Amino acid sequence: MTLADTNTPQRTRTASLLRLARKNKLSAFGLLMFTLIVLASIFAPFISPHDPLDQNILDRLQDRSAEYILGTDTFGRDTFTRILYGLRVSLMIGLTSTFLAMVLGCSLGIIAGYRGGWVDSLIMRVMDMLLAFPTLITGLFIVAVLGANFVNIVLAITVTILPKFARVARAPTIALKEREFVEAARALGYSDIRIMAVHIAPNILGEVVVLASLWAAYAIRIEAYLSFIGLGVAPPTPTLGTMIRDGFNHILDAPFVSIYPGFAVLLVVLSLNLVGDGLRDAIDPKLRD
């Protein structure tokens, strides 16, 4: 096998992933849904005429109307606008932490798989320990101890999903390092770092990205849970979890105040799950849970 050949498998891999996305209608639908949600949250000021922090006490706890598409909360703030701004927080925290966990987790997983021996045992043992904690409780604990702000919440979520990425990256690395193209790279005297970054990492990217979409859904849900418990980004910044918690006090007279933001969380999570689920079945039926 020549070196030129070694590039083909990974290129076809990426191409086939895109083809699968087009073929799988549910995944495509999920992607469309997610894109729309992201765009709506980015262009929130242009979509809604209201300000997310503008209080209008005379219009408090109103149900849907032409003026307030999804009603108003306790302070008469427009729920629809607050959902759009809340989604910004959810997406920013969810995607940042998933990305960080992906980069760090995969690096650790690849190093563990490539090096083997005591490095492997050490890394994977630590990952197992992290996996022993219930994710939400770990997140709670970290945020409670360090303080609730953007950086700490991202850190907490990153730590809880990082070991999952490490596991996913490790297994294929062990198989890949025996392949001819890696051996060829080693024979050419490339450094281990270069082999891991240039020859191994791109080959596991497909699986990792698919799973990342599922864990991003998870990360967004954890953020909502944390802010529901009162460990979210500080008010007055609207977050979906805080909106649900505040609305829950009015569950009897104005249930819609907490239900609409709840459905917003559902929609984001569902869209990412749709993307990831279909693609995962397509790339490897064995990964199905």
Place this chain on the structure above:
Amino acid sequence: MIGFITKRLLSTIPTLFGVLVIVFVMIRVAPGDPALAILGDNASQEALDAFRDRMGLNDSMLVQFGRFLSDLAQGSLGTSMVSGKPVVTSVMEVLPYTLELALGAIFFGIIIGLPLGIISALWRNGWLDYFLRVVSLLGLSFPAFLTAILLILWLSIEWRIFPVISSPTGGPIDRIYNLILPALSLGVIMVAYIMRTARSAMLDVLGEDYIRTARAKGAPGRRLILHHALRNALIPIVTVVGLYFGLLIGNAVLTEIIFNRPGLGKLIVLSLNQRDYTTLQGLMVISAFLIVIVNLLTDICYALVDPRVKLK
């Protein structure tokens, strides 16, 4: 078998030890002085010193960790920084409620999820299968609080079948009655996971040679599915229940808060608000231990059902 269990037991020791180190270090690197946090900014220097002395905060990290371990070996996780109550006592008081809730959720997950998963597999790629698959994806995307809120709205407020606040007191009947709604709400995610696992496990098994043989020998449909296929498909289902136990405990926290039920969730929120680090530390240790034990039990069940596992 005994050899396998012993080996598996021994292998949990480093994990448990690591868990202890992580929890211990996390509490200690926390910014802010616990003495100041508990006693407030107006506390006198003497009071602060006395508190630090009493909690052993003046000793070196290593000494503190040693004390933490020796206390643990005697079954103690220290006393609450706020109430002075032993942490083990306050956790053990509420743990049964959370376990009861988790088991209830698993129960609903199995009685609803298993049949739906089997139906999905038998009608593979039919419209019913597609419908059920979308339902299961929806089920596992539902945030825990939204299921709880919707169930309260429908079953408690609209139809008045179940109480809004779940207070697990009184006789066993009352207790189960109070458990149904929270368990159902927590169980939605379990239904989704079990449905998916049951479907793929059944599909795997139905493709096996011995199923074809049984079919060729004229085994009737129902017997074929229940006797030959389902028994083997149960293995991954047992695993998935064990695997998602941690997720269940985490979600139980939210369910408990919404239904105002006693349990780990309420204790966590209380300790958070009071900055009661020792109780939090104990909660982390106990929940992590719980998960390690459930994983251990899952592995043992797995080995009992499938003798091939032991060979690996």
